[in-house]
Amino acid sequence: MIPFNHLGWIFKYIGPLIYPHSIREALCSFLIPVSKSASVLDLGAGTGIMSEFAYACREDLQFTAVDPAEGMLKFSAEYIQTHKANAEALPFDAISFEAILIGEALHHFNDVDKSIQEMVRVLQKEGRLFIYDFDSSTFIGKCLCIAEKILGEPGNFFPPEVLKQKLESHGFSVHITHFGYRYTIAAQLEP
Template identity: 40%
Template sequence: MTGSRFDRLGPLFKRHGHRVYPRWAKDLFSLFIARLARGSRVLDLGGGTGLLAGWAKEQRPDLEVWVADPSDGMLAQVPRGIRAVRARAEALPFEDGYFHAVAVGEALHHFDDLDRALDEISRVLVLYGTVWIYDYDPRPLAGRLVRLFERLWGEPANFVPPDRLRRIFIERGYMTGLQAEGFRYVLVAELREKASGRSSPRV
């Protein structure tokens, strides 16, 4: 995955990207951000144009906010004041425990290797760091259609049903909370146990 498919879509996502987030998901994101300690470091992973990063910085100017994404065309739209880095979720260029929070909006299903990406998220998080994920359940009709469209478009479309993703996070040492409405869901997780030589559960 070079991100090239998304490169042309930067302006489109910049303008319309917010439309895929329902009010309740935005409210949950806002609560997630509000709970962070002053000066916390936040990563918007698969952050594209930095939509979530922008919301976080608007709400909490004290935060150090980063966007990581493989697409130059998407990153070109990231607002000023937000740090942007070209990177894939599977190989993050950050030291262990750098972030207090990681947000992944509508991007988890684009990751080629979910297992490695989840290893990386845990690695770059501090103990008791938090994760916020917004994604789609591939089982309801709407979710099946989104998956079909993305597969036709050539994306991995690795959609994980919410209850399964929750189990995966629990097995990885997180405490979790889940809210699902129709085919859309938000998973929030807190890292309670840092892996040390423990084999990661396969997705």
């Protein structure tokens, strides 16, 4: 298992370097319709890198980061409220967030279906979901999946079309954008 609790300092400094500019632009576009001062959940946040990228686009938003590794969360920016928790059991009331961000983290969730149920529970009506991850149907994506499993991680990588179907079965409308071996999903709960 990857010792994330002891790697926060590394992710804090190299994390921003490995996120492509195109992903940051996609995130900024995703945030345009989000209400002023809305609550945004960064799920599987690590050091809060997705919140930092989102903050660069929208300083008015209220950011909350969740991760099971306190050693990652302690490197989050001071404007991010942090909670140690798993995606499968979020410590929030129903309809608490207008948007959820997940950056390179979904494949670490132990139970993706239970995590999606929790996302639906804490999202407001017509809430939005942004996911950035690696495409396991590509050669590099398959290699990353194998490497993660060797390291003891769940390795729950999905081809984007499979994840789209999962999300649609939970009431989301989904738009996929491909970036080589990476992809983003911009989804919204249907009314």
